[in-house]
Amino acid sequence: MGFARLVRTHGLRRLLAVRFATQWADGVFQAALGGAVLFNPERQADPLAVAAGLAVLLLPYSLIGPFAGALLDRWDRKRVLMAANVVRAALIVVVAATVFTGVSGPGLYLAALAVAGVSRFVNSGLSVALPHVVPRRHLVEANTFAVTVGAGMAALGGASAIGIRALVGPDDTGSAITTLVAVVGSLLAAALAAGFGRGSLGPDRTDLGSRTAVTVLHGLADGVRATAATPSVAASFLALAAHRLSIGITTLLSLLLFRYAFTDSGLFRAGLAGIGEAVLLGAAGLGVAALLTPWMVRRWGRPRTIRTALVVATVTQVALALLLSAPAVLAAAFVLGATGQIVKLCTDAAVQSEAGDGFLGRVFALYDIVFNVGYVLAVAVAALLSPPDGYAPWLLGAAAALYLLGLLAHDQQLRRTSKA
Template sequence: MRPERLGFARLVRTRGYRRLLAVRFTTQWADGMFQAALGGAVLFNPERQADPLAVAAGLAVLLLPYSVIGPFAGALLDRWDRRRVLLGANLVRAALVVVVAAVVVAGGTGPALYLPALAVAGVSRFVLAGLSVALPHVVPRRHLVEANTFAVTAGAATAALGGASAIGLRELIGTGDAGSGAVTLTAIVGSLVAAALAAGFPRGRLGPDRTDGRPSTVGSVLHGFADGARATIATPSVAASFVALATHRLAFGISTLLSLLLFRYAFADAGPLLTGMAGLGQAVVLAAAGLGIAALLTPWMVRRWGRPRTVRVALLVATATQLTTAVLLSLPAVLAAAFVLGLTGQIVKLCTDAAVQGEVGDEVLGRVFALYDIVFNVGYVVAVAAAALLSPPDGRAPLLLAGAALLYVLGLVAHDLQLRRKRESTPGT
């Protein structure tokens, strides 16, 4: 079914979509707040020192847990009332954030800090997957590209706003353990508001409409990963989108680790361009601006060129950006790359979202989105860990950035190979 344009004004008049947007925005604001607060406590806290491996460990804590439990949690999203999932998970996350904040204030490190933070991140990913699989229940499928583009892009921008809020609040409260703990605690506001908004949906409104037919939830959970993988492989256009997204996340993970180190140790302030936590805030704002432009460009590009060509263009632009950054390796170049990679990466993600939501059956949608999160997060964490092992302490590693460009090229080739599998399976092509 070809995507159709409804217009933002009409979309937000749709009551279910409007409420789901509100749940997403408050959820992702809380996510951005928590991640920036925890990142500041680990990386930019004057009471602590961080080397590349410590930075990689912190990012893994924020992103890896749902990728481990995702295939199993996805099966639950295909069996449980998703309204109850959004409500309960947000309440659980609020309680866990209180625990993390207490540990930060007490100066805790290692497992005492990372284990509850892992739990927060795991619940957060569960909530985001629930929001994605609920979207087709509040918007007609022919409008999914447009509705998802706005929801995901504005949600990511809201997460960036949450991160910027944490950075600003740290400047007011303080950058030590006590200040970091207080900023972390503030993230519970978004979780509590999201839970209240989710409670406003009628029971069963967000699906699932039907289940996979297995007699027990346990059986469905145990088969979750395999079911999601089979459904993805069976649809070449979805598999192609997954491949493109995976290579972007690998390349972006390398860029993220190096950028954090460069802002922390290598760059010096250059006029209005700042370093340290404030400079990182500027990069976040520029990346958010790229997300906003992607929201405007992606629907137009998909309608004009189709998803495959849109993904190709995004990967080519990202390749050129990584190569330019590797050559220049300066503060302005890294900030410009934050904008362009935010733009191109979001285009690839939006195309992948549309492929999954529009071409995968509802009875397996949660498990495919769980696999999606694995692709999105595990690839990123693996790249961050590899970059941490290979990078110098100050992050000056142009060869690693050139390697990130090569990953985009490999992604482009693999994407087209998957699409060729689709063409070969279609009679008369």
């Protein structure tokens, strides 16, 4: 069965629709919240405020992850997708009301934390459900398409939020209206998920005995053991961790540079418009990765594909540190979007094809920790060390060094396979 024909199958097509609606809503919500915190004339933002906003959006994935992963290995994933999207829609309304009333600091962050925490169930549920609608021999192609177009939908959601914000205004009222638009995507995703049959998305087997609560509490440990047992998966995780640490530093500095250091110059814009250009170029990089990754994996295999991506990312970070300007940041957004997505797609394929279905939820919980905690830690450290305007070439040099460390760790971990 060719992939073009595969996409026309009912199960995959519906799951993709749920993912696209969900990630469009994520993009709208994140861009609206970012605009409210960073580019709102009624609020002032310093590096630590920016870091706090990014942490709010991502940290719940890791705090809740071990428990949600175990629950996804027990609960009907169709019901998870439906219920979580409905709850998220209600919580987005709460965040919009919070922004509208001018609340900032802990009040705003707690409301946004609730949205991000529920989103963790949705996104992880989509990942672990994919093997139930796609034959394993097509997982790489299906995952590449789903993740790449899903990321593109998130970028489109972010661009939509920027456009809506330009129409309704950048103040608290306009930010609240923009935030509220994300409700549409969440409710659409819930409606689409309702079309799946009960149990059709797994899990295949469940153990609902007296040890369920204990298993939930040990979900992270289960994920660590399942990952460590497969060197190729562990190696991919280490490479992904290096990328997320590096891109966390670059993201924080880029946001500050567009906010405070860069000025409009021809096609290159400052402020939120410049961030929008960077997001679109990053999304274009994701598209290139979608085309390159299957070909690279078939030709070279996953390990060499990951190594190539890490080397290119290292060179890009060094060039960015030396040529720190708006054009350089935009070019780096494209290249790092492509290389980072190549690493992620290879990691997704390793998990989905080599981890057993009974552990998928817990392995993806660990995946979320690698993906998000590393990013948040890097953002926090960069916020503490960066000047207020974000002009810190030496921090970008440190980001390049992280890619090199990831390359070494990846190779070292794969040696376990050769010795086995």
